[in-house]
Amino acid sequence: MPDLTAPRADAAAGADTASAAYGGGGAPLLPGSSAGDLPRTASASGQRRGDRVFRSLSLGAGLLLLGVIVAIGVFLVYRALPALRDNTGSFLTDVGWDPNATPPAFGIVALAFGTVLSSVLALAMAFPVAMGVALFISHYAPRRFAGPLGYVVDLLAAVPSVVYGLWGIFFLNDRIKGLSAFLHDHLGFVPLFRADGIYGRSILLASVVLAIMILPIIASLSREVFLQVPAANQEAALALGATRWEMIRMAVLPFGKPGVIGATMLGLGRALGETIAVALVLSPAFLVSFHVLEPGKGNTIAANIALQFGEATATGRGALIASGLVLFAITLVVNVIARAVIYRRRDFAGGSA
């Protein structure tokens, strides 16, 4: 066994010098900072006006974009409030969902629970495979094929979610039924795998479909990060006699960790908000249940909106908008954290993730 602490220290030192080189070399290249004052010397007043107009236009577009995000929150709150006022139940603690009844009574608990459960299961399935895919493309595949292979995996993200849903009900469901029976028969003592002998259209099926959909997101972002690991760190590890896996563990994974965390959270955000695929494959019910193998044991916020929208009354729509607001808030928090993690890493490494 070689001494693993020494190369780790070397790797960290290498990363520091690399970031200094990146930061030092990168800053003057930023457009605007170097050439900002040049054109003014030669500008007539007409040209200045053109600049002002164009500048305000582009700034206006940027502010419009910020405005849209604020407007999403404001309008969802505004439209949800009447329904929340008419609600005879407690929105935050009720399990049931009857917004179209008189009097309406609905709560978010079952929906929020199902959303989180299916997304976490999907993440648990997708993460290890995505790491494997990312490492395979960045460090194991022959250089010549790395690009095309990465592109093939990215195609997974190009398939529309409704097609995944269709494939999920008519193809995957039968396979998952078999797997569910196997899990129940042999691992039935695990609480997650309890069932009454009816399988299919379950939370497990939804999670597998979600896992397939978030896999390319996590894989491609992690791959980008792994490719940015300074060659000096990797070569230093190899020169000390590390095998490829030891090199990856000592140089690549520590460097890529923040990026991988960010990528994973982006995948989580995508899984939380996925609508149509889940709406197609899931047999919905308003329950808090860990029985992931059975149909009719759960529902998600997004899928519920798509399924109930057609028949909803005015209060029903308001209730759906209120649930959408909760989803918006959850995904916003997840995304802001993910981006903050990625941004911090970018400042550190100087690359673009």
Place this chain on the structure above:
Amino acid sequence: MTTAAPTLRRGTLPLLAVAAVAACALLVTVLLFALTPLAGVPGLVLVAATIFLAAQTALARRIEGSRRAKDRFVTALVSLAFLLALVPLFSVLGYTVQEGAARFDVEFFTRSLRSIGARDAGGGGYHAIIGTVEQVAITTLMSVPIGLLVAVYIVEYGRGRLAATIRFFVDVMTGIPSIVAGLFVLSFWILGLRQGFSGFAAGLALSVLMLPIIVRSSEEMLKLVPDSLREASFALGIPRWKTILRIVLPTALPGIVTGIMLAVARVTGETAPVLLTAFGAASINNSPFSGPQSSLPLMVFQQAGDAQETAVNRAWTAALTLILVVMVLNLLARLLTRRSRIGRQGSR
């Protein structure tokens, strides 16, 4: 150094041995499946892979030592993960082609679903194709100019806290669930301004999704334009806005077009926002500004929900059409990037 055992170099496992281990693992698994009640191709592959991993690791540990054995184990695991990720891609594509071929006929592309019940044969997706084309065109017309302007602001003008904030929220906006974009337009445009369901409302919702994608991809491309080009233009006394319009944007154009195509491919496949804003319709509605409209993904969703074989067949054909459109856009974008990349290298 008098004892013979520890040498500096240890033996290596020849490729032939690895192949032999793989063949043995497969053979053992096939025998196992023939003799016991175990069945099914996925199970067979899983068991064979497990036996192979275990046997190879054991053999390598014997000959090459534990560190090399671990390395081999991880290599095999990583390669298997990659192969595993390809399975759903080819399964989805293959199954869609297989199921969608049944109704991939002239009638599908010339007829709507007007007065076609779930059990009726025939009918098609013409109305949905019209809807998709119009909605995506409206979305593109709205998102591309605004998105480009935002990208120009971030790269060319933006400085300080405001630019950083806009940049950050563009990234956050890419993570907004599509259903939330639909709910936003529903509560703002349809319930708030009482405009009714329409293709245009769908275009608004899809714009919320497309805008950040356009900004991100254009921003990356604008950043790639060498500063020397800008400085040369400034040195000739050309004002900044003209430099951006005549020098920077044309230079970045191939990359920007690629980004637009990928964004178009992405929003073409969106279902949830269209459901909440255009609602869906069975007959042809050529006007995106009045009355409910359908779209290809929405048609897939609604026909699949009917659970009749004829309807499900139509859903599959609509899905196949959708996949073809999305894949063609992706491949074209890919080809375009390759060409522009060569062009960039040549000009340097």
